[in-house]
Amino acid sequence: MIEPASVPPDTTAAAAAGEGDRPLLAIRRRQLRETAIEVAVTAVALTGIAAVVLIFVFVGREALPLFTSEEARQETDLARMFLAQTWREGRAATFTWQPVSDVPKYSMIPLFVGTLKVTFVAMAVAAPVGIAAAVFASEFAPRRLREVLKPTIELLAGIPSVVIGFFALLVMATFLQDTFGFSFRLNAVVAGVALALTVVPVIFTVSEDALTAVPRAYREASLALGATRWETAFRVVLPAAAPGVLAAVVLGFGRSIGETMIVLMASGNAAITSLSLGDSVRTLPATIAAEMGEVVFGGAHYSVLFFIGVELFLFTFVLNTLATTFVRRLVRRMSGTAA
């Protein structure tokens, strides 16, 4: 891309004066500068990847003593963390999380069940609302309304999660208890609905981008063939934007699994293993947040909390991989390139 012809005229005069390699030096300098900038930008990009890898390595390293140190293995092991244990003679085996005790109990099952319950409620509320809002904004809203709607919903994303958690704790919990008659005031439904408030903007933004990216030709062809606007929106445009919409849902799911502050304040933090959504729940991230302050470095409890971090990593990673494979398969099926 360096054209020798673009070398300024006085350089050629200097070349005539005896410095025959002047033009080559300028070219070499430009090449060096190009390479330097490339290296710098690559390094910065790699720093991002390096950060993720290093975080995973650090968390894994702090969780490792759970399996290698004798003291930690006496307190708990994988079997005791995932299978029901009998703690009181004559009683049924239970899944109990009670780490501060004469006999510490570290069952992961109530935490997993709690996390899944809250995420389920959050997605059940946020996905329909977010996708419907995106369909409305891209297909039906007049331009003026769309220009107001998009920033307003994105404003919801700007509210700090601690404020939403506080609002859920004081106001939403009482309202939901009066409407549904829960026996626990702070439960999975309250935390899930509050969580949905943070997930809706995520789903809305990405879905709306996916829907507007569908070519106009699809809509015009559908309407020309006699379909109504609703039929066009739900039978033609939404399926065409399906990969983007599914990616939005997966993003929302990842956000709701890791959200800590809202669940810490509004879910009641009781490690109950049950399928009822009206029961209090204790999630994985809230457990780490609540208990990290009081662990002594290097103890079994400390390693268990980092192990919970590893579990969250793996859970999100597996989920993302499954979702990406599913989306890819769906795209192949819908665009007719399936083998």
Next chain:
Amino acid sequence: MKRFFLALAVTVLPALASAQAVTVKGSDTMVILSQRWAENYMKANPGKRVQVTGGGSGVGIAALINGTTDVANASRAMKEAEKARVRDRYNVLPTEIPVAKDGLAVYVNESNPIEQLTLDQLRKIYAGDVTNWKDVGGPDAKIVLYSRENSSGTYVFFKDNVLKGDDFAAAAQTLPGTAAVVNATAKEKFGIGYGGAAYAKGVKEVKLVGKDGQAYLPSAENVASGKYPLARDLFVYTRGKPSGEAKAFIEFCLSPEGQAVVTTVGYFPVK
């Protein structure tokens, strides 16, 4: 350039000033009391600085062991294992100094007709053996349990003295501070919670049946005379004997003006 140096000075100088501050971390029960002490101490001694944070007795004791605080507030006594950790790392034993007395109150909603409970009934309620208010003389409704996070000294004190080492029921919801427990119990018709007596606003305190068979409220005379069964000492801990700034602060807390602050906050003086 001048603005750069000014900005640098503004950020660096406060760090130098706080090099002499006393850090106090720990009990959530004692955090308001500790903050009042710190304010009064700093007013009486300009130039001295005290930083107070809460988080729970467990957090304070862990910070003492990890070396991130000078003084730890605790609403429970340190366990032998914790004292051994301090000895292993610093070659001194922690010094325990009682600075106030507290009565651990049991709260119920103001609309609940229950007036008193025995310690045995309280134990059964929190262990999950009794789940309906009618079994202890109240209305026919499920009991909703509110507890503290396991970093709390109040949690450990309750577990040792009421549950006698048993586990809390899985259904006990854990809240981050005594104020949160009081707030939750005030809003929940069939709730029950526990915490320091000084926080009981908007809820009803339940009388507890003492060793002599009489029921007592956690008032000043009942706690001081020992008639109230859940009276406890509130402690501060230091690594080894207190020295320097920390010693001056603790002496202030134990002085007559410091103990007067204890009464205004709602706890009871150590003598």
